[in-house]
Amino acid sequence: MGSPEGMAKPEEQRLGPVLRRRDQVQPGTTDQRLLDTEGDSEWVHTDPWRVMRIQSEFVEGFGALAELPSAISVFGSARTKPDSPEYEAGVRLGRALVEAGFAVITGGGPGAMEAANKGAREAKGISVGLGIELPFEQGLNQHVDIGVNFRYFFVRKTMFVKYAQGFVVLPGGLGTLDELFEALTLVQTRKVTRFPIVLFGSAYWKGLVDWLKDSVVAGGKASERDLLLFHVTDDVEEAVALVSKEVGR
Template sequence: MASETESGTRRQGPATLRGRAVPQTTTDQRLLDSRGPSDWLHADPWRVLRIQAEFVEGFGLLAELPKAVSVFGSARIRPGSPEYDLAVEIGARLHRAGYAVITGGGPGIMEAANKGCDEDGGLSVGLGIELPFEQKLNDHIDVGLEFRYFFVRKTMFVKYSQAFIVLPGGFGTLDELFEAVTLVQTGKITRFPIVLVGREFWQPLVDWINGTLLTRGLVSTDDPRLLHLTDTPEEAVQIVVDAHAKAEQAIIEARAQAETAAEESS
């Protein structure tokens, strides 16, 4: 509750306000008085609560997901195109490999990956975003959630995915791709394969990374190897499966070495 401790000074929760910063009404008054402008709905403190609510809702809904892979790509790809059919096959193969499929929940590549997983009997997840031109969540989603904030949505993709498979797309796809690459490069997330599907589309980007970024010393020698390039759904899914198997084996070996060292020191 807000309180005045000295003339012209008000304590308002953890904050101290003085002089012109002291509001003319208390927080309780503003909360209970339904009259007047609704500008407070758009103030930063209220946004913080909305952001918190989105995190809580996302964590609560997705916490019990099985291991999953996020599939990204353009919302503009139409059914019947080679890229769409490729995404359908990837979605189905991910389910057969034991993964749920997470997408941005929209049309195009997202719909295709959800469709492939859903029609094959898998768990299909869509994490939508509130945009003025975005369509509703597609019809092949078992678990769906729409976000106001891109950064909250990104957190959910990374937190609840064990890999990214990226098909041709525009700015949004590139944003998600480089977000993941940066997190892996900096060690914020580990055991996280990133697969680019479509050599004709992605090869110029990979060549630029190797030919410009690497030669100018703007990335490390191993950084371009974070990206795996393929043309087939079989290889795309197998790269993910093999990477996780290798990581699990490394964990088992590290535990065995630790146990051996502990026994020898005892």
């Protein structure tokens, strides 16, 4: 084969499944760019390389959690104080879930997450923490027995849903609300089935529930039956009974 030097730039280029034409044609080949040792390290920050990182996070998460028994994901604020009633409720909830035969999955952080992990560990159950890389993250709490740290929120969210049979949501902030509404959307759109969602702490959640009823549903942005996608309780035993009933335990 002759040298490519001096050859006219092709009008069409196929790089695996990618088609490039006209001004979007790139010089050289994929193999050439892979084997070329010259250049800087900026390639590790390109989108195609990120896909490999994302893939590796899915593989690591699936591998670590594939053998979990039935589990419940517990969400809540990282700012919940250890001496607060909410923290104590989280401990009791984690313990009761284990006693009902569930593993407990949390975001692995402090506060309400730590409380649920602590309760699960004290009950000698499986205590799981799915952490996330954040500038202010404190790392996985000491009560986590199986821990996975993620770079990407959406990979972590997949693990919460894939390996849990339901959610119990303690009082929390924006991250907790994000997980809650994603779960509600998945159930509403039937992307998942038989997925109980329990809001723990009626006083805390009352304003949100009223807004959903009086503004969202009343304004025609959701249906009346969407309010049946979740339950509200102040009782640990009831919370466990609700998730157990809906998953057929």
